[in-house]
Amino acid sequence: MANLFKLGKEFHGRLREESINRNGRYTPEFVGNSTVAERFYEEALAIRYDEQNGFQRIPGQQPQVRLQECSLRELAANTIVNRRTGEPVGMGFIAEYFNPASPHAFVQMQRRFQEAGEVSAVDFSMFAGITGPLLYNATLQGFEHEQFVMTRLSGTYPTQFITGERLPGVSDVYDDDVAGLDLANPNAQGQEDTLLKRPGKEFSRATLGENYKDLPDTELRGKIVALDRTSIYQDRTGMIAGHAAGIGKMLGKHKEQRGIRLLAGLSPSNYKEKMLFDQVPVSLDAYQAGSAVLNASAGQLAVSYPTRKFPFINDIPSTPLLDWKSFQASDNAYSLVYDPNDGMPLTLGVQAVLAPFSKRMEIPRILNAYAEWSLTRSVATGGAFGNGSVNMVSPNPMNTLGTIDAQVSRMLVQELVKSGQYTIDGSGGKPNANLVWFTGDFKQAINYMENWPIKVIQAPVDFPDMFTHDILLQWRADERGRWIFREPRYLQRLNYLQQTSS
Numbered sequence: 003m004a005n006l007f008k009l010g011k012e013f014h015g016r017l018r019e020e021s022i023n024r025n026g027r028y029t030p031e032f033v034g035n036s037t038v039a040e041r042f043y044e045e046a047l048a049i050r051y052d053e054q055n056g057f058q059r060i061p062g063q064q065p066q067v068r069l070q071e072c073s074l075r076e077l078a079a080n081t082i083v084n085r086r087t088g089e090p091v092g093m094g095f096i097a098e099y100f101n102p103a104s105p106h107a108f109v110q111m112q113r114r115f116q117e118a119g120e121v122s123a124v125d126f127s128m129f130a131g132i133t134g135p136l137l138y139n140a141t142l143q144g145f146e147h148e149q150f151v152m153t154r155l156s157g158t159y160p161t162q163f164i165t166g167e168r169l170p171g172v173s174d175v176y177d178d179d180v181a182g183l184d185l186a187n188p189n190a191q192g193q194e195d196t197l198l199k200r201p202g203k204e205f206s207r208a209t210l211g212e213n214y215k216d217l218p219d220t221e222l223r224g225k226i227v228a229l230d231r232t233s234i235y236q237d238r239t240g241m242i243a244g245h246a247a248g249i250g251k252m253l254g255k256h257k258e259q260r261g262i263r264l265l266a267g268l269s270p271s272n273y274k275e276k277m278l279f280d281q282v283p284v285s286l287d288a289y290q291a292g293s294a295v296l297n298a299s300a301g302q303l304a305v306s307y308p309t310r311k312f313p314f315i316n317d318i319p320s321t322p323l324l325d326w327k328s329f330q331a332s333d334n335a336y337s338l339v340y341d342p343n344d345g346m347p348l349t350l351g352v353q354a355v356l357a358p359f360s361k362r363m364e365i366p367r368i369l370n371a372y373a374e375w376s377l378t379r380s381v382a383t384g385g386a387f388g389n390g391s392v393n394m395v396s397p398n399p400m401n402t403l404g405t406i407d408a409q410v411s412r413m414l415v416q417e418l419v420k421s422g423q424y425t426i427d428g429s430g431g432k433p434n435a436n437l438v439w440f441t442g443d444f445k446q447a448i449n450y451m452e453n454w455p456i457k458v459i460q461a462p463v464d465f466p467d468m469f470t471h472d473i474l475l476q477w478r479a480d481e482r483g484r485w486i487f488r489e490p491r492y493l494q495r496l497n498y499l500q501q502t503s504s
Contacts, residue, residue, distance in 0.1 A: 013038070013039075013042055013081065013128070013132060014080055014081055014083070014090060014128060016038040017033070017036060017038050017039065017128055018088055019038075020036055020037065020038050021088075032127070033127040033128055033130075033131040034051075034131075036131075039131050042132070043057070043135050044060060045066070046065070046066050046067045047065045047066075047067060047135050047136065047139060048060050048063035048064055048065040048066070048139075049065070049135055049138065049139065054454075055454050055455065055457055056138075056457035056458065056459060057134075057135055057138045057457065057458065058455070059142060065139050067136070068136070068139060068140070068243075069133075069136040069137060069139065069140045069239065069242070069243040069246065070140070070239065070240060070243045072136060072239050073237055073239060074133070074229075074233060074234050074237055074238070074239045074242065075093075075096055075234055075235065075236075075237040076237075077129065077132060077133065078091075078096055078100075078129055078234050079091065079092050079093045079095070079096050081128040081129040081131075081132060082095070082124060082125070082126055082128070082129045083124070083125050083128060084124065084125075085124065085125045091124065096234065096235065097235075099231075100231045100232075100234050100235040101235055126474075126475065129475075130460055130475055133229070133475065134458065134460045134477060137227060137242070137243075137246045137458060137477055138457075138458040138477075140243045140246040140247045140250070141227070141246045141247065141249055141250035141456065141458055141479045142250055142456060143247050143250060144246070144247035144248060144249065144250030144251030144252075144253075144254060145250035145251065145253055145254035145456050145481075146250075146254065147251055147254055147255070149258075149411075149412070150254050150255070150257070150258040151258075151356065151409040151410070151411050152258050152261040152262050152265060152356065152411065152413075153254070153257060153258050153261060153450070154409075155354050155356060155407070155409060155444040155445070156261060156444045156445060156447075156448045156449060156450060156485075157444070157445035157446070157448070157449045157450070157488070158449060158450050158452050159449040159450065159451045159452065159486070159488065160452055161217075161220070161451055161452065161453060162453070163217075163220075163453075164219060164220050164453060164482075165219040165220075166219075167216075167217040167451075168214050168215070168216055168217070169214055169215045169216075169217055170213070170214045171213040171214055171215070171343065213275070213276055213277045213278055213280075213342075213343070214275070214276055214283075215273075215274065215275045215276075215488075216272075216274040216275075216283060217272075217451060217486055218272040218451075218484055218486065219484070220451060220452075220453050220482050220483050220484045221482065221483070221484055222480060222481075222482040223253060223256065223480060223481060223482070224253070224478055224479055224480025224481070225249045225252065225253070225478070225479055225480075226476055226477070226478045226479075227242070227245060227246050227249055227458075227476065227477045227478075227479065228471075228473045228475075228476040229242060229473065229474050229475045229476065230471070230472045230473050230474060231472055231474055232472065234474065246479070249479050250456065250479060253456060253479065253480075253481060254456075257450070257481070257483075258413060259413060259417065260484075260485050261448070261450070261485045262411065262413050262414055262417050263417055264448065264485045264486075264487070265356070265414075265440060265448060265493075266414065266417060266418060266438070266495075267287075267288065267289055267495065267498070268417055268418070268421050271287065271288040271487050271490075272486070273285070273286050273287070273288050273486075273487045273490060274286070277311075277312075277342045277343075278343075279310070279311045280310070284307060284310070285301055286301050286302075286303065286490075287299055287301035287302055288487045288490040288493075289316055289317040289490065289495050289498075290302060290303055290304070290313070290314055290315050290316055290317060290490075291304065291315065291317045291319070291499055292304055292313070292315035292317075296317070296319060296499045296500065297317065297499065311342070311345075312340040312341075312342040312345060314338075314339045314340070314490075314491045315335060315338065315339070316335070316339065316442075316490060316491060316493060316494045316495065317494075317495050317498060317499055318331065318332065318335050318494055318495070318496045318497070319497070319498070319499040319500035319501075320497065320500045320501065320502040321496040321497050321502070322437055322496075322497050322501070322502050322503060323355075323357055323361060323364070323365075323368070323437075323439045323496070323497070324368070325368055326368070328368075328496070329441075331496075332441055332494055332496065335494060336348065336350070336442075336494070339491050341491075342491075348491060348492060350442065350443040350446075350492060351443055351445070351446065352405075352407065352443055352445075353406050353407070353441060353442065353443065354406070354407040354408070354409065354441065354442070354443070354444050355406060355407070355408040355409065355439065355440070355441045356409050356410075356411060356414065356439065356440045356441075356444070357408070357409075357410050357411075357414075357439040357440075358410060358411065358412075358414050358415045358435065358436045358437075358438070358439070359410045359411060359412040359414075359415065360410075360415070360436045361410055361436075361439070362410045365408045365410070369406060369408060414435075414438070415435045415436055418435035418438065419435050424438075428501075428503075433498075433501045434501060434503065437497050437501050437502075437503060438495070438496070438497055438498050438501075439496050439497060440493060440494065440495055440496065441493075441494050441496065442492050442493035442494050443492040443493070444492075444493065446488065446489055446492040447487065447488060447489055447490055447491075447492035447493035448485065448486070448487055448488060448493065449485075449486055449488040450483050450484070450485055450486075451483055451484050451485070451486045452481075452482070452483035453482040453483055454481065454482055454483075455481060456479060456480070456481040457479070457480065457481070458477050458478070458479050459477060459478045459480070460475065460476075460477050461475070461476045461477065461478070
């Protein structure tokens with residue numbers, strides 16, 4: 003508290019000096035445009051104000067002052083000022099006019115100021131100028147909780163469109179008559195080397211608009227944080243900080259839940275694409291089984307579009323997460339997935355794994371085992387070791403694959419069980435939620451289509467709210483976006499359609 007009390011005085015002194023140099027007065031506009039306030043936000047709070055998105059975290063910096071460490075009572079006493087003199091109102095003002103035992107004390111104070119000819123004698127701009135950013139940091143802390151692994155693994159697609167966005171792809175030159183096309187084989191590449199510059203010919207052109215994806219509408223979510231007189235008088239800073247962090251965590255948890263549901267196939271994916279070889283846009287399931295026996299949905303290529311070029315399979319049955327062979331099965335499936343833009347293999351930048359929380363002890367054993375032991379030669383009938391058996395020891399092949407970002411999630415199992423399709427242990431004849439897992443390049447596969455990140459907007463001081471609800475200041479935390487499959491070919495769902503436990 004002492005640290006912030008000093009900062010509060012320092013902030014007030016510098017801000018007052020700046021206002022005198024500008025021949026101005028304390029107003030919300032002045033505080034918002036103050037260079038002193040801007041430096042305070044950046045140096046003490048590690049945030050920067052943006053006209054479009056409000057306060058934003060400065061990458062690589064951590065706040066030096068947190069709301070939990072502050073005293074709202076001391077901060078108010080030193081940053082709520084008498085507009086006529088420019089001096090802080092002090093603790094006496096807080097004790098008299100913020101005391102909840104004094105009915106309608108603040109309204110009575112306003113009447114006294116009016117009678118004295120000072121209608122707006124008290125200015126809250128400086129107090130709000132510090133409290134708002136502190137509250138933003140507390141909200142952001144909850145929103146970016148470390149357990150929100152789906153949010154961290156996936157990418158963000160910034161957009162200005164709220165509805166009806168069509169995302170164009172890069173279209174290569176396409177001609178059914180060029181060399182390389184095999185009409186009898188829908189898996190054929192279907193294009194010649196369009197990068198090749200032929201003598202006397204122009205370079206080929208890549209354009210926008212020939213292929214595209216239709217994106218769903220975004221959604222707005224938010225909550226209001228209110229600061230009443232009692233919170234200041236009784237110095238309930240921790241309660242306000244906890245409330246702000248709770249709202250941030252609520253928004254972050256809901257965002258994570260929607261992402262998990264889309265990932266698991268529990269929410270409609272709204273995935274629609276049009277490639278060069280399509281006459282009209284094609285609506286697809288994000289996960290393709292490659293067989294009508296496994297999945298007979300109309301969104302399956304094997305069912306509704308059996309001759310479409312470059313089919314892909316990313317719903318891999320009977321593949322539990324057990325050892326390096328699980329990843330080998332995943333690799334084999336990826337080797338048959340083509341980039342539909344050029345017919346070439348996909349290029350995965352990184353590989354991540356998202357598994358149930360129950361796998362958190364098992365995944366390190368799979369990834370970090372020192373060696374693999376196997377028995378070769380002379381295995382007697384019935385599996386007993388026979389004469390001449392050879393015990394082969396080799397390094398764990400997982401150590402040669404580079405870094406795999408493996409994450410676990412409690413919410414994954416919860417959402418699968420809540421859907422009614424799975425149970426926690428495979429009882430009742432239903433599949434086991436703890437045996438489903440995902441792998442691939444999440445950032446290329448799934449994005450959060452974001453109009454704006456979480457922001458905190460301060461409402462103007464509203465004296466009717468002070469009278470009816472005892473609210474001094476209030477802020478709204480909100481964000482707008484929606485999870486989308488950007489390119490499902492970069493992601494695999496394993497052991498979902500048909501399960502194997504070992």
